[in-house]
Amino acid sequence: MGSATSELPSRRTPLPDAAETGLKIVVVGGFGVGKTTLVRSVSEIRPLNTEEVMTQAGVGVDEANGVASKTTTTVAFDFGRISLSERMVLYLFGAPGQERFWFLWDRLFSGTLGAVVLVDTRRVDDSWYAIDRLQDHNTPFVVAVNRFDEDPFRYSLDEIRQALALPGHVPLIDCDARVRSSGKDVLITLVDHLYELAMAQEMTP
Amino acid sequence: MRRPVDTGDPDRLYTVTGGRSRAEDSFDLVTLVVSEREPTAGMQSEHVRILELCRHPTALVEIAADLRLPITVVRILLGDLLATGSITARHPRAAPSVASLPESALLQEVLHGLRNL
Ligand SMILES: Nc1nc2c(ncn2[C@@H]2O[C@H](COP(=O)(O)OP(=O)(O)OP(=O)(O)O)[C@@H](O)[C@H]2O)c(=O)[nH]1
Ligand SMILES: [Mg+2]
Numbered sequence: 001m002g003s004a005t006s007e008l009p010s011r012r013t014p015l016p017d018a019a020e021t022g023l024k025i026v027v028v029g030g031f032g033v034g035k036t037t038l039v040r041s042v043s044e045i046r047p048l049n050t051e052e053v054m055t056q057a058g059v060g061v062d063e064a065n066g067v068a069s070k071t072t073t074t075v076a077f078d079f080g081r082i083s084l085s086e087r088m089v090l091y092l093f094g095a096p097g098q099e100r101f102w103f104l105w106d107r108l109f110s111g112t113l114g115a116v117v118l119v120d121t122r123r124v125d126d127s128w129y130a131i132d133r134l135q136d137h138n139t140p141f142v143v144a145v146n147r148f149d150e151d152p153f154r155y156s157l158d159e160i161r162q163a164l165a166l167p168g169h170v171p172l173i174d175c176d177a178r179v180r181s182s183g184k185d186v187l188i189t190l191v192d193h194l195y196e197l198a199m200a201q202e203m204t205p
Numbered sequence: 206m207r208r209p210v211d212t213g214d215p216d217r218l219y220t221v222t223g224g225r226s227r228a229e230d231s232f233d234l235v236t237l238v239v240s241e242r243e244p245t246a247g248m249q250s251e252h253v254r255i256l257e258l259c260r261h262p263t264a265l266v267e268i269a270a271d272l273r274l275p276i277t278v279v280r281i282l283l284g285d286l287l288a289t290g291s292i293t294a295r296h297p298r299a300a301p302s303v304a305s306l307p308e309s310a311l312l313q314e315v316l317h318g319l320r321n322l
Contacts (some may be wrong), residue, residue, distance in 0.1 A: 007266040012267075014260075014261030014262075014263070015237070015261055015262045015263065015264075016261075016262075017261060017262065019237055019262040019293045019295075020237065020298060020303070021237075021264075021295070021298055021300050021303045022233070022234075022235025022236065022237055022264050022295075022297050023235065023297065023298075024234065024235055024297075027257075042322070043295065045217065048267065048270035048271075049270060050264070050266055050269040050275075050276065051269075051275050051276070052275060052276045052277065053275040053276075053277050055279075079216070079266055079270075081264075081267075081319075082318070082319070082322065084314065084315055084317075084318025084319070085314065085317075085318050087300070087302065087303075088303075088314060089235075089237075089264070090315065090318070090319075091234070091235050091264060091266065094236075102246070106278060107234075108234070110233075111297055113312075113315070130243070160252040160291055174286070184319060184322055187319050188316065188319050188320065191312055191315050191316050191319060192316065194312050195309055195312040195313065195316065196308040198308040199309050201308075202307055202308070202309055
């Protein structure tokens with residue numbers, strides 16, 4: 001486009017003009033498990049925050065004028081960006097894993113490549129709902145255990161797999177969300193997994 | 206420059222969208238938007254900002270974050286601009302070079318990009 005210089009709202013590097021395909025990966029997990037930290041460690045931009053206002057048809061219908069009552073909820077989520085090539089850009093979304101946010105998930109997950117479930121071993125229960133929901137959605141995922149130094153339990157991955165009742169084919173790995181190379185490994189594990197699933201499907205006549 | 210729109214004020218949102226609540230659903234969170242013309246005098250300020258921002262391809266979520274507006278509101282604004290031919294939209298995996306790829310080949314490109322980080 002033209003050469004007019006008007007200030008951009010921020011100083012992020014713009015995408016190359018050839019950029020044509022945006023891809024999505026979602027990071028889900030309980031409160032404070034390290035979602036934003038993981039997004040930040042691999043993102044080429046400082047994580048940005050935005051929100052979705054969800055209007056849901058309410059339970060009760062107002063019989064008098066036939067209008068369904070509506071409730072409006074605002075959910076904030078953050079995201080980061082990784083330019084994969086001149087043409088492809090990957091967006092990483094950090095999404096709260098609690099049950100009351102399911103409607104946001106349905107939006108975020110549509111068309112997503114796959115998901116990372118982040119687990120804090122001190123609060124494994126927080127991950128059950130997310131894992132159930134992903135399986136219901138048929139969204140492929142991997143589980144990454146974000147090891148906190150303060151964790152007194154130091155459960156092994158096998159123990160965690162059992163506690164989560166995680167099927168053997170779902171990759172489960174350790175990570176440190178604060179470390180870029182570790183975050184990168186988590187993403188590579190996910191996409192490797194997706195690749196194998198895609199290959200298996202393409203081989204099936 | 207004007208203060209960013211206050212997302213907490215429903216009246217303000219009503220003004221931005223002209224009271225409409227039906228959003229253009231074809232815009233994905235990662236649809237890349239590109240301006241096709243310069244802003245013109247008298248344009249709504251949010252439209253101006255989008256056209257400025259999208260001189261380079263910009264994903265819907267980035268527009269929403271910069272304008273500090275909810276996704277739904279940005280979808281409505283983009284719908285306006287699309288209708289007047291002021292922007293074009295590059296939807297996920299719609300590009301011919303990607304649409305023709307089997308999923309595995311696409312994922313291989315993603316892997317390649319991640320390994321090179
Ligand atoms: N020791 C340690 N601290 C971490 C690690 N990952 C994140 N933290 C810290 O844990 C806190 C929560 O991390 P966030 O990334 O904000 O977690 P979140 O999942 O985005 O949290 P919410 O969005 O509030 O649900 C922050 O203070 C981080 O610095 C880790 O691997 N080890
Ligand atoms: Mg967070």
